[in-house]
Amino acid sequence: MSSSDLALSVLDLVPVRADQGSGDAIAASLELARTADRLGYTRYWLAEHHNMPAVAATNPPVLISMVAGATERIRVGSGGVMLPNHAPLVVAEQFALLEAAYPGRIDLGIGRAPGTDPVTSWALRHGAGGVSDEAVNRFPEYVDNVLAMMEPTGVGLDLRGRTHVLKATPSARSVPTIWLLGSSDYSARLAAEKGMPYVFAHHFSGSGTAEALELYRSSFQPSPELSEPRTFLTVNAAVAETAEEAERLALPQLLQMLALRTGQPLAPQPHVEEAEKRVADGLPPGHDDLLEAMRRRWVVGDPGAARAEIEGLAASYGVDEVMVHPVAGAYVGTDPAAAPGRVRTLELLVR
Template sequence: MPSPVLSVLDLVPVRSDQTSADAVAASIELARTADRLGFRRYWVAEHHNMPAVAATNPPVLVGLLAGRTSRIRVGSGGVMLPNHAPLVVAEQFALLEAAFPGRIDLGIGRAPGTDPVTSWALRHGAGGVSDEAVNRFPEYVDNVLAMMEPDGVGLALRGRTHVLKATPSAGSVPQIWLLGSSDYSARLAAEKGMPYVFAHHFSGSGTAEALDLYRSTFRPSPELEAPRTFLTVNAAVADSVDEAERLALPQLLQMVALRTGQPLTAQRLVEDAEKDVADGLPESHQSLIDAMRRRWVIGDADGALAEIERLAASYDVDEVMVHPVAGAVAGTDPGSAPARVRTLELLGS
């Protein structure tokens, strides 16, 4: 199997030595690196009210990053549709596609991407991400797709049909993907003939089953004749295996905190993470780290590339989206993330 095409997923992490402005500046540098090295696409996530994640608003970030790059596709990985009115999402991404034609991806997810209180606030107190919004997810997906088409969609209201368009004169539409970490979106994407991505970088289990379900039940559509998917994976790559292991530690501890219900903080610097480990971790936490470590790509360039090729072959994909998780050492310029940049350089050279 030929080497897979590489792409990038970015949560815009915020370290303990950074402001939000610093984190955004570091992500702009990372996107420009991916663009220069020939990566296919660069996606940003949607998470809210998290001390270590500045990716709260994908369309704003997509516009910033697309405007600072020249070739790479830029998109959302993803917009959590139950948080938003479908028309607003359609308008945002139709306008981005108009500004950067042929370079915009819209990845759509069903999860809230936040805690219940923030979900409530996102909808101005109107029930948060209600069961209705989740249950109507397939309808909302259809609405987003139709509103971005040049002819728009007919809205029946008070006995009349009104034409509703995301933008007055669309010349093209973004590439639209369904995202998920369970089999729900796999079934829906197959039914609608849409591209689909399973969140392997986050879940780490059930990937093969979800992809098999998607492929085996796929129905061709006018937009897509055959199943289309790729793999996402966490990666920390450095000039040596030991250095990569060291740089991965802050994100490993961050994920342990998330999965065990500990208070979340800004991402630790490498030295602080090492001190936490030296002070001793509960056995259950170390077991979590070991399990995650086995699913991540951590190593030098040769080892990491070999592992990415193995994963691509194992899951039968021709594209792998890496989430660069390498942390920073004390004294790093706050507006940069050199270890994340180095991960892309070593993979893309």
């Protein structure tokens, strides 16, 4: 595979900085999406996280509608919808409607993790099971339900001795591409069994990627929708004109991930200057090593080095698409409705 054959895509968590309200963060993400659309990126996926002060991506279908409406050609999808949080019919209806409005441009990425804390998981269903063991255990069934409900013919629901046809939308002419997402081998095995495309969360886990992809590929069973395995790689990236500048811009998100991994209180993302001050003042024992271990799994550097590293990862894992999660932060005084570091990361990777 030559470098020109490598497709690039974008993952967006809609991060919220200390100087931003939710509306500012959304405005910055819309600018990022328009940049990705203009530069020829393949797809733009939005995550689902709840009750996190630094993340505004709480509702992927709503954000997908905003992004698809603000762009012209790029595929837009979820990375992903955490299916145990939701009734399968609701998810099927949302994405069938999005596909009807933007035919051929919608992806539905489905995950099994809660994407939040247990209390918020309970509240998502108003106490009606929440993300209980039952909901997680029924994940394969929920996936089948979503797949069937979005088919133009719908699915037959047997109730009280009668069969009722249930459709996600009354007149579907196309169906979104449906992906399974995961950070363990569970979803790899399930995607292979069902003949579905699959993505391992390399940007989050950073370990076990090769094993998960090998399991998926080696046990893949062809389906009517997919004749052979289909996957890509996700990676955190901060790119700037110089390697030194890229390292500075990556630091705020590194500290956010450090807080998440060590159980510290989560807060909106700090500016670069505040992040540097925290590191200069000294991190708790052992945190420096954890910070450096996370940093080694990220792509942080100047354009040439970053692009070469991404191409190397694609070759190593045997994929022809890499989804970049742009993690570059911002300096004090940056327009709250903009994220120039994230925009510049996308621009520099394809220049």
